[in-house]
Amino acid sequence: MNIHGILAIYKFEMARTRRTLLQSIVAPVITTSLYFIVFGAAIGSRIQQVDGVSYGAFIVPGLIMLNLLTHSISNASFAIYFPKFVGTVYEMLSAPISTLEVVLGYVGAAATKSIILGMIILVTASFFTDLRIAHPIIMLLFVLLTAVSFSLLGFILGIWADNFEKLSVVPMLVVTPLVFLGGSFYSTDMLPPLWQSVSLFNPVLYLVSGLRWSFYEISEVNVAVSLVCIVGFMFACLGVVIYMFKTGYKLRS
């Protein structure tokens, strides 16, 4: 096992973030605050309560999920796309390091960053609303699994993409809509019955629902189903990554 290699990639990625510290910490604090001002204060003053939880508190898990998903994907996809784009990937391909080790380095760093981000959002949110976390361990588990799985997805995306457009199209056109339609900012009970059923095909619904359950013990689907979904998704992504490296997909000609 090439521990030094994994650490080198991990540290390199974390250092890249440290250079843009302002952007990585201040930006999420500001956007979270904006969400609370717009959704929490403006809309929340009319909605009052959802399933017995104040609207401001209700949207916190959704907000965390939204950021975890988008940032995990963009961090990891950019991290591997960029060396491919400028050519420095030659070094990784010629190094005595296995697929799994490369993935550990990149995905580990991307997931670490999104988890830190999630915690920043959680802390910021606590200034705006009364937070109550019923099952902290389960909450952390969901945050961890989501960060890891979607960093894996980002990694796959970064290898697949051969231009910047492809790199941004998936987060923008797929992930963001799924998050907004996945009950991040509302309960699906509020939708007409047809849309309630359609929502069940949205994978993000299961994530938001699971995370929300860890906070307030309210959920759209059983929390066990949510867990199985995210674990399954993680292994599916891992399988794709391993397949990609085995066949050299878009990396080794």
Added chain:
Amino acid sequence: MEAVANPILTVSQLGKTYAGGFQALKDINLQIEKGEILALLGPNGAGKTTLISTICGIVRPSTGSVTVAGYDIIKDFRKTRSIIGLVPQELTTDSFESVWSTVSFSRGLFGKAPNPEHIEKVLKALSLWDKKDNMIRTLSGGMKRRVLIAKALSHEPTVLFLDEPTAGVDVSLRKDMWSIVSDLKAEGVTIILTTHYIEEAEEIADRVGVINNGELILIEDKNSLMRKLGKKQLILDLSQPLETLPAGLEGYELELSEDGEKLTYTFDNQGEHTGITSLLDDLKGSGIRFRDLNTTQSSLEEIFVSLVQES
């Protein structure tokens, strides 16, 4: 394949066909002696980079096999790759990293524990020490090339590939590069380099390989190559111009210049008899006198051009 005494690298029947169906390497067989400097020559697109990339693990071989220090490059990739250092042809570096951190990163990536003394030694040898905290994007092209060499040396490889290390490099840096290469050789590092500057191969290589159209058309000891394929010429400045060659000299490979003032005799310097003595005798017999004479030997460049044209 020309077998060597202590092979550090053995390429057997290696072929590479790219996804588009282009066959970039055809049945390459090659052994590299431990501690030697091998120069690979060949026109653009010949397959030099493809060969190097395959050995280093960047390109997947289609057929054949490669072993480094007895280990297979696919089955034992960890062993082979940690022995090898690669300086790529393209100047591809990070931009916002410092010289120090990018070189330390390479060492870690290749599985070695941090060793600041070694990095310091490498940076000093490459005259990069005073630039160690500079951001890479602020360096000149030649300096970036050195950074790539430093990265390749960061994990103390014993086999080093230099893919056109002196492309776009000025004369003084090129001289520096040559001395770095000979220092490495003195430390026992095996070096395989590609170049388009044939005088470079002539100056530093022990052996020369020529690749054309994906085939290794020749690999030989530089000196014997130059002896064998190098033609020698004897040029005579005649005292009086000649209109035609006298009949008595027909047996020689002689060429008369247009103005009739120069006579060029081409001979094989490997043969036992160069024929110079008898030519001079026969010239005397025909009453031809000359003012001056000199000999020339073809350079590696001329040998190379004629080889590539032939194949």
